[in-house]
Amino acid sequence: xxxxxxxxxxxxxxxxxxxxxxxxxxxxTVIAFPLDGFTLHWFAELAVTKALHEAVVNSLIIAAVTAxxxxxxxxxxxxxxxxxxxxxxxxxxxxIMVPLVLPEIIVAVSLLVVVVQIMGWDLSMGTIIAxxxxxxxxxxxxxxxxxxxxxDPSLEEAAVDLGESRSSTFRLITLPLxxxxxxxxxxxxxxISLDEFIIAFFLSGSEPTLPVYIWSMLRFPRLIPVVMAxxxxxxxxxxxxxxxxxxxxxxxxxxxxxxxxxxxL
Amino acid sequence: xxxxxETGARVNQEAKRGWVLVSVPLFxxxxxxxxxxxxxxVFSFWSQDFLTLDTTMTLxxxxxxFSEPLYAELLSRSIGIAGAVxxxxxxxxxxxxxxxxxxxxxxxKSLWLFLITIPFWTSYLLRIFxxxxxxxxxxxxxxxxxxxxxxEEPLTFxxxxxxxxxxxxxxxxxxxxxxxxxxxxxxxxxSLLEAARxxxxxxxxxxxRVTLPLAMPGVVAATLIVFIPTVGDYxxxxxxxxxxxxxxANMIQTQFLRLNNAPMGAALAVxxxxxxxxxxxxxxxxxxxxxxxxxx
Numbered sequence: 001x002x003x004x005x006x007x008x009x010x011x012x013x014x015x016x017x018x019x020x021x022x023x024x025x026x027x028x029t030v031i032a033f034p035l036d037g038f039t040l041h042w043f044a045e046l047a048v049t050k051a052l053h054e055a056v057v058n059s060l061i062i063a064a065v066t067a068x069x070x071x072x073x074x075x076x077x078x079x080x081x082x083x084x085x086x087x088x089x090x091x092x093x094x095x096i097m098v099p100l101v102l103p104e105i106i107v108a109v110s111l112l113v114v115v116v117q118i119m120g121w122d123l124s125m126g127t128i129i130a131x132x133x134x135x136x137x138x139x140x141x142x143x144x145x146x147x148x149x150x151x152d153p154s155l156e157e158a159a160v161d162l163g164e165s166r167s168s169t170f171r172l173i174t175l176p177l178x179x180x181x182x183x184x185x186x187x188x189x190x191x192i193s194l195d196e197f198i199i200a201f202f203l204s205g206s207e208p209t210l211p212v213y214i215w216s217m218l219r220f221p222r223l224i225p226v227v228m229a230x231x232x233x234x235x236x237x238x239x240x241x242x243x244x245x246x247x248x249x250x251x252x253x254x255x256x257x258x259x260x261x262x263x264x265l
Numbered sequence: 266x267x268x269x270x271e272t273g274a275r276v277n278q279e280a281k282r283g284w285v286l287v288s289v290p291l292f293x294x295x296x297x298x299x300x301x302x303x304x305x306x307v308f309s310f311w312s313q314d315f316l317t318l319d320t321t322m323t324l325x326x327x328x329x330x331f332s333e334p335l336y337a338e339l340l341s342r343s344i345g346i347a348g349a350v351x352x353x354x355x356x357x358x359x360x361x362x363x364x365x366x367x368x369x370x371x372x373x374k375s376l377w378l379f380l381i382t383i384p385f386w387t388s389y390l391l392r393i394f395x396x397x398x399x400x401x402x403x404x405x406x407x408x409x410x411x412x413x414x415x416x417e418e419p420l421t422f423x424x425x426x427x428x429x430x431x432x433x434x435x436x437x438x439x440x441x442x443x444x445x446x447x448x449x450x451x452x453x454x455x456s457l458l459e460a461a462r463x464x465x466x467x468x469x470x471x472x473x474r475v476t477l478p479l480a481m482p483g484v485v486a487a488t489l490i491v492f493i494p495t496v497g498d499y500x501x502x503x504x505x506x507x508x509x510x511x512x513x514a515n516m517i518q519t520q521f522l523r524l525n526n527a528p529m530g531a532a533l534a535v536x537x538x539x540x541x542x543x544x545x546x547x548x549x550x551x552x553x554x555x556x557x558x559x560x561x
Binding site: 002003005006009010012013014015016017019020023030031032033034073074076077079080081083084085086087088089092093095096098099101102103104105106107109110111112113114117118130131133134137141191192195196197198202211214215218227228231234235238239242246250 | 276279280281282283284286287289290291293294295297298299300301302304305308318357360361363364365368375379380381382383384386387388389390391392394395396398399401403404405408409436439440489490493494496497498499500504514517518521522527530531534537538541
């Protein structure tokens with residue numbers, strides 16, 4: 001009984017993304033059943049839409065920069081949290097994790113007020129990156145926490161005893177051991193930034209990101225099949241990225257010799 | 266004696282290194298989150314007339330927010346919808362978390378969690394849009410139900426209203442609810458369950474009196490992690506909510522980007538955030554007896 005329920009639940013979870021390719025390859029222009037016939041036309045249209053390509057490039061740049069910065073911040077937070085004891089630690093780490101539960105619209109409007117109304121700056125890709133780093137850092141920290149916790153401190157101590165400096169120990173011993181966690185954090189942050197809509201919607205100036213561009217397409221019924229084709233590609237890509245992240249996370253666990261307890265979070 | 270001094274010095278140095286490390290991400294969070302939140306709070310006491318910003322402190326926005334029935338209705342609707350979403354999501358998620366924790370072989374658990382989280386990471390906008398396709402008048406659900414002769418007329422109560430918003434958000438936040446409950450279930454010492462059975466409790470009572478109370482920290486975490494962001498959701502009400510399913514975030518967006526009345530939008534954001542924080546704290550206070558010793 002329980003197993004049957006779980007299978008139905010998984011179907012419910014996957015229903016929308018399983019429907020994407022169905023309509024992406026359907027030649028009818030209306031997104032409804034019954035289906036018409038098979039076509040690759042919508043994918044071909046993607047290849048010649050220039051505005052889309054610009055949005056993709058913007059999104060890739062934003063996601064890549066976001067991933068690097070938030071992973072670096074995550075390394076610092078997780079390392080401090082796992083390795084050191086200091087007064088105010090719980091409060092400091094707690095504050096860093098808050099963006100995880102803060103509604104995105106609040107992040108978006110508060111940054112909009114600061115950037116536009118108070119500072120009088122123009123919105124740009126930089127403002128989106130700054131906000132994306134804020135929301136991705138907690139995820140990166142959570143993943144890297146696990147990596148640092150699995151790290152055997154006696155390995156670092158041995159390196160120091162054998163004459164390595166603190167920085168060379170970190171570079172030669174610590175970094176390689178947590179590398180899988182770093183890769184997982186990079187990939188997750190990249191995926192979150194690539195998919196984020198609300199903040200980008202409020203903070204993008206003249207350079208729309210991919211989700212903002214998709215949002216503008218959704219208003220035109222004529223463009224919906226093209227959006228379905230684009231969505232299919234995006235789903236395949238993010239599943240690929242997530243699988244890489246998961247493989248990397250598991251490799252990290254094996255390297256640390258710890259039993260897998262599952263999950264990113 | 267010397268040993269003690271040396272240990273003391275090492276602890277001090279440890280603390281310093283810890284602070285130096287944590288200060289970078291902490292400074293970032295303060296600069297990009299705490300400072301803007303303070304700014305929006307101050308901003309909500311200003312006023313704006315078309316393009317001129319008046320920085321005299323006034324309660325005008327709050328007076329308007331509390332006297333205009335539309336705002337109160339949007340806020341109470343947002344909380345109502347978020348409450349319904351949280352209830353549906355947590356109730357639907359619990360059996361799934363229970364299944365993975367108790368009925369899946371340990372070496373396959375992470376695969377299951379991976380399967381559950383994948384849809385969550387993929388194209389948020391399009392997932393919501395596809396619910397419109399599924400729930401619509403000529404949608405997937407109606408045509409299939411008509412196809413098998415289950416209904417004659419298409420169901421209309423499932424799109425462009427609050428129901429549609431609840432279904433769509435429950436779908437979007439499912440993994441957020443499953444993961445914390447799963448973690449709490451994993452921490453339960455299985456010998457406690459055996460003990461309960463040995464002492465004569467049946468399976469149902471063991472679940473009610475042992476498993477459920479021990480899983481409460483996970484349920485509370487799931488409740489908060491679903492409730493807080495859903496109150497502020499913007500896209501779902503906009504795409505599937507229709508005129509009667511709009512929520513407070515849609516009004517905040519309208520004030521900021523359409524009406525050019527950012528201070529009013531700021532006031533609404535502050536009110537929404539305060540309400541959510543108070544509700545979250547009340548929930549934590551009410552469930553304290555289950556949370557004690559729940560951490561580990």
